[in-house]
Every structure is written in structure tokens, then in C-alpha cells.
Amino acid sequence: MKEVVGLNILSEGHVVAGHRELNETLVEWVSVMEVPVENFVRKHEFVLTTGIGCADDPILFEKFVQDVIQSGASALTVATGRHILDIPERVVELADRSGFILIEIPWKIRFSDVIQEVIEAINRENELERLQGEEIRQQLTDCVLSGGALQDILSILHEKINMPVAISDQRQMIRANYNFDTSIINTLNGITDGTITQLKTPQVPLEEHPLYHHLNQYMVNGQTCYELTIFSNDKKQGYLLFMPDEQDDLSWLTMNALEHGLTACALYFLTENAIETTEIRLKDNFILDLAKVKQELTTQVISKGALLGYDLTIPYACIVGDFRSTEVEDESYSHENDRSMQSSLHSLNYYVQKEITHASQQLQRATMSTFDEGEVVIFLETNEQVYQEHVNHFLDMVERRLHDQLTNIDFAWGIGFHRGSGNVFYESYQEARAALDIHTKQYGFGERTFFEETRVNRLLMILTEEDHVVTHVKEILRPLVEYDQKRKTDLIQTFMTYQKYKGNVSQTARALNLHRQSLLYRLRNIEKLTQLSLVDADDSFLLEFSVRLWMLNKFKD
Incomplete structure (x- = not known):
């Protein structure tokens, strides 16, 4: 409003009430309004009036001003000298008590000229915000494309909107934080106790902004925070949290900046997922080549393994696992139930890989693992003297936790340990696969078999x-x-x-x-x-x- 009253067209105007509100009151539109007001004035609207219909009725004019104040308008400008000769003192006092801006202008100033200049000023401001928004979008996009981290995204966002912000992933683990109170995040995630209330209808000043319908608003221990969900490829990737001091801090520029921040976060997670997927594929292919392709353990192979985080210079036992559902009858398993099991391979892979990682960390032993068409291939760090003990301890941990999560799945394991040099990983895999095949052909699922235990059966297979x-x-x-x-x-x-x-x-x-x-x-x-x-x-x-x-x-x- 300070910028509005500074326009040339209002140079002869006079602010009679609400001087202190000039620097804090926003203007989004301008209109001409006479009695009755009803619901024709919206929030942040700069209202012009001649007071026609109220000329001989000061009480009615006071009621008219009261209605404009209650509508949430930014200010009321009265053209005096025709219908309203002077603004009544009662009306000025009413505006002062309400913290409302009341302006008086001479009758000779045409409303059309006022409207034109105010709209031009609003358009200039909107264009400036658009350019600022575009600058923010470009900065955030460049940040992601140049390899910036989530914390870098937050730094840019915080600089533009000047409020605490944080980013969590889909598991609600905080990935980046800029001045956001961690105790509020922990309460939201159920880590610490506290009082949480989610408002069904977010209370924001800009309900018409596109982000409005995607906002979640929470009251956490008496403090207000907002949450936006980050999506990419139609999949939930995480959350963008922000905490303004006041609801009015959520201006159009702030909301646009948050929208661009949301897009940047989605792009970051998309890029991260692509990198992770590529890395996983490279690791899977490398392990499968080690297991299923005859190749000497050359310096080049060892170096390639090191780049992927694997130390191939230490001894490994090979474990090959297969599985089946205990709820499936043999006669029908190879048809509809087989397709059902195929569809569950991805979820099974997730659980198996998670438990392999957990057991590896608990035992502090290196592992290399992959999942190929239902077959689990694991190389476990060990030594020749006690490798069976190490393998049994490892599989005990894996199976115990897997059975808690997948009660209808039975595993069978074959284990091999190639003694000597040459194609050690290939030979270990062949031994483990042979042990698994021999056991399942004779006894079915649910046990583990070491290659050394199959000597009799290997002789029988010749016969x-x-x-x-x-x-x-x-x-x-x-x-x-x-x-x-x-x-x-x-x-x-x-x-x-x-x-x-x-x-x-x-x-x-x-x-x-x-x-x-x-x-x-x-x-x-x-x-x-x-x-x-x-x-x-x-x-x-x-x-x-x-x-x-x-x-x-x-x-x-």
C-alpha cells in the first residue's frame, strides 16, 4: 500500500487512517464498490468509492466502511466533494481502531485513471515476481544438474523464502535441514512424544495457489509447520517441510519458490534413483560374471571390483539360495502360482538383500550378492579352516529374520568353497549350485547343503x-x-x-x-x-x- 499511495495519480490524496499498516498491507487487485458490499470484495483488494447512496446517511456510510473492513480489503479510498463532502470523524476512528487504511482523494481524480495506474503497478510487481520466480527455478535446476546436494537446494530455497526448511526421504529420514527444529520433525515421525494436530483445511492466505491443495498443515507442540510431498515418476520420494513465522509469509513469491523447490527435489531424487539403479545393475552384472563366467582373477578384474566397493583379494565362500512358497501344492505350482511368485520376486529381493546387508554388518564380514531369476547368489568373506561355521552363522541370522517377515517362504541353500587359485569365484559357484541341485532333487527345500557333503550323490549321478x-x-x-x-x-x-x-x-x-x-x-x-x-x-x-x-x-x- 505504501507503493500505491506513492503513485502520481494519488499525489493529491491523503491517508486519514492506518498509517502504520502501509508497509505491511498487500494489494492484489483494485475495484470500485458502492453499497451494499455483501461478498463482492475479496481479500487484499484496494477499494474505491464515491459514497453514493450514503450522502445523507452517516450511519449507513459507517456501516459500509465496516463491511469493507470485514471483507479483508487492503484499503478504502473515498472520493470526497460530491456525495461525501468530508469523511466523518467516527469513520476515521473506526478505521484507526481496526488498523485499516483509509484514504481521501479529491472528486476531480477519475477512478479510471487510478485503476489504470494501480493495475499497471500490480502488473509490474507480478512481472518482477515472475522474473524472480524464474531466477529461482533456474538456480535450483542448475544446482541439481551440476551435481548439487539436497542441502545445496535448501540453501538456495532458504535464501529466497527466509524460513526454516527441511527435506526427508520416503522413509521420513531427514536428508537435509536448514534451521528447521529437529524436535518437530522427530515428533512428526513418531520418534519422540508430542502433541500433533493435522488441519484438514490448511490455513494459508493464498488458497487459490496451485500448491494449496497439496499442502499438509500440522500443529506440533503449539508450533505450525507445513509439508509438501515430493513425487517423481508417480512415486512418492519424500517430503519438503517449511515453517513460516506467520501465515502471511506465504506470499505468491514464496509459494512459487516452494513449487520450484519441490520440482528440484523431485529431479534430484529422480537423478539419485537413476544413479543407484545404474550402480546396482553394474554390481549385479559384475557378480553374475564372477559366478557364471570362467575368468582368471586378473589385476583388471580386481580393480574393477574395487571401483564397485568389492575386495576380491580375500577368500569367499559361495552361497546359492532358491526358494518356494509353502502354501503352493506341487501340482499347481508351475502354473498360476508360479506367475504369482514371479510377480513377488522384486519384493523378495528387497527383503533378502536387506537381511544379507544386516547380517554382513552384524558379523563384520564383506558380502557380494545378487538376485537372478529367483536364485540368490552370495559371496561371503571367510577363511578355509572355519568357513562352514561362518556360513552357518550368517545363514542363521538371515533365515531367522526372513522367516519373521516371509512366513510362507522356504529356502534351500547350496554352499561351495573352492580351494586353490584360478577361476575361484566360478568354481565356488559351480560347487554351490551343484550342492543345491543335488539336495533339492532328493530332499526338497528347507535345508542347507555343503558341497563336501554330496560326494556319494555325485558318484550316484554318474551311474x-x-x-x-x-x-x-x-x-x-x-x-x-x-x-x-x-x-x-x-x-x-x-x-x-x-x-x-x-x-x-x-x-x-x-x-x-x-x-x-x-x-x-x-x-x-x-x-x-x-x-x-x-x-x-x-x-x-x-x-x-x-x-x-x-x-x-x-x-x-
Whole structure:
């Protein structure tokens, strides 16, 4: 308003009330208004009037001025000398009490000239704000494109809007802060106790600004703060927090600066995500090449690993994991449920990688890991003497936390440790993959197998290539297989459990959750169907040899 009363067209005007408000009162528009006011005057409007209709009624004129004051107008200018000869003292006192600007101008000044100059002044101011906003936008964009950090974005933003600002990521972790009270942030995030009230309708002076409908306003322990959500690629990336001293501090320039700040933050997170995605892809490809491509551990490979944060000069054990849902039946798993499991690979990857990182940090051992079509490949820092102990401890931590989060998932692990030089990572992976394949083909999921434990099965797998051996095995086991299929029983598994416990009936019954007599009945059935005696060492060996070979050959087919 100080700039308005300083215009040439108002040089003959006189401010009769509200002098102290001239420096603080904004003007956004200008209008001419006569009685009645009703709802035709908006906030921050500079009102002109002749007082027509109130000339002979001072009480009505006072009511008219009161209505203009209540409308939130910036000021009222009265053209005196025709309808209103002088502004009544009661009206001047009313304006003074209300802190309202009241101006008197001579009748000879045309309202059209006043309107023209005021609008031109407003347009000049708007253009200046537009240029300032454009300058802010350019500064923020250049900051991001030149590799600036979130703190650099906040520094620019704080300089322009002069209020505390902070940026948090989607997990509400503070990434940058400029004079924002951290206790308020901690209360908002539930870290510390406090009183929080969210206003359903934010109280701001510029409700028509585009950002208005995206604002969240909070009262935290009696202090007011605002929050804007940062989006990029239709995904929530974080929050921009700011805390003005007064609501009127949220001017158009401030709101525009915040809008540009929001865009800059979104661009930063987009760039950060792109960099992280590229880095993850490079690491995944590097680890997969180490595991699945025969290559010597040259200086070049070691250097490339170092650039990605990996030390390839220390010994690693290779762990290969596979998984399945315990809620899926075998017959239907490969169809609709398989597609469902495929869709959950990304979330599973997230949980597995998180627990690998956690276990690695807790044990203070380096890891390299990747996830490839449902297969988890992990290289764990260890040493040859106690590598099985290290691996078991590591997997215990991973599995315990994973089962708490993914109760319907079973893992099977194969572990290899290549002793020697050359293609150490490739050989370790081959050993781990072979151990996993052999175990799952015979026993299914839910356990871990070290390569050293598969020597017998590896020998048996050689025999599965001999057709006459396979034929002989099928002849021995055909009665058992047909009986199991027809009666929906599992005599083969019963026998293998019996062998595992070295013929101890009590331990076998307990492991199979069977009554002792029920187990004895099954064992007699096995002897009857195969014509082999389980108490005869040769017969028992032949039957176990046949079952092991049959399992390997069945799953190989």
C-alpha cells in the first residue's frame, strides 16, 4: 500500500487512517464498490468509492466502511466533494481502531485513471515476481544438474523464502535441514512424544495457489509447520517441510519458490534413483560374471571390483539360495502360482538383500550378492579352516529374520568353497549350485547343503547315465512307487527316514510323527513289496542305493 499511495495519480490524496499498516498491507487487485458490499470484495483488494447512496446517511456510510473492513480489503479510498463532502470523524476512528487504511482523494481524480495506474503497478510487481520466480527455478535446476546436494537446494530455497526448511526421504529420514527444529520433525515421525494436530483445511492466505491443495498443515507442540510431498515418476520420494513465522509469509513469491523447490527435489531424487539403479545393475552384472563366467582373477578384474566397493583379494565362500512358497501344492505350482511368485520376486529381493546387508554388518564380514531369476547368489568373506561355521552363522541370522517377515517362504541353500587359485569365484559357484541341485532333487527345500557333503550323490549321478542300472533300479522300486501313488502314502520317504536314524524305530516314528505300530506296519509293507529284508545289510544297502539313484534320475528327467 505504501507503493500505491506513492503513485502520481494519488499525489493529491491523503491517508486519514492506518498509517502504520502501509508497509505491511498487500494489494492484489483494485475495484470500485458502492453499497451494499455483501461478498463482492475479496481479500487484499484496494477499494474505491464515491459514497453514493450514503450522502445523507452517516450511519449507513459507517456501516459500509465496516463491511469493507470485514471483507479483508487492503484499503478504502473515498472520493470526497460530491456525495461525501468530508469523511466523518467516527469513520476515521473506526478505521484507526481496526488498523485499516483509509484514504481521501479529491472528486476531480477519475477512478479510471487510478485503476489504470494501480493495475499497471500490480502488473509490474507480478512481472518482477515472475522474473524472480524464474531466477529461482533456474538456480535450483542448475544446482541439481551440476551435481548439487539436497542441502545445496535448501540453501538456495532458504535464501529466497527466509524460513526454516527441511527435506526427508520416503522413509521420513531427514536428508537435509536448514534451521528447521529437529524436535518437530522427530515428533512428526513418531520418534519422540508430542502433541500433533493435522488441519484438514490448511490455513494459508493464498488458497487459490496451485500448491494449496497439496499442502499438509500440522500443529506440533503449539508450533505450525507445513509439508509438501515430493513425487517423481508417480512415486512418492519424500517430503519438503517449511515453517513460516506467520501465515502471511506465504506470499505468491514464496509459494512459487516452494513449487520450484519441490520440482528440484523431485529431479534430484529422480537423478539419485537413476544413479543407484545404474550402480546396482553394474554390481549385479559384475557378480553374475564372477559366478557364471570362467575368468582368471586378473589385476583388471580386481580393480574393477574395487571401483564397485568389492575386495576380491580375500577368500569367499559361495552361497546359492532358491526358494518356494509353502502354501503352493506341487501340482499347481508351475502354473498360476508360479506367475504369482514371479510377480513377488522384486519384493523378495528387497527383503533378502536387506537381511544379507544386516547380517554382513552384524558379523563384520564383506558380502557380494545378487538376485537372478529367483536364485540368490552370495559371496561371503571367510577363511578355509572355519568357513562352514561362518556360513552357518550368517545363514542363521538371515533365515531367522526372513522367516519373521516371509512366513510362507522356504529356502534351500547350496554352499561351495573352492580351494586353490584360478577361476575361484566360478568354481565356488559351480560347487554351490551343484550342492543345491543335488539336495533339492532328493530332499526338497528347507535345508542347507555343503558341497563336501554330496560326494556319494555325485558318484550316484554318474551311474544315472547308465541305462541298465536305471532299469534295474526301477524294477526294484516299481512296487513301492505304484503303492505310494495308488494309496497316497510315502513308503519311500519312510524308508529313507528309517535309514537316516540307522534303523532306530523310536527315533524314526518320532521324526515322522507316527505311532510305533504304524511305523512297523509300514516297514513290513516295504519288505513285502520289495522282497528285501531291512535287517539284512546287503538288502538294506541295495534298497537305499536304489532309492537314492531313483530320486536323482526322476528329478533329472
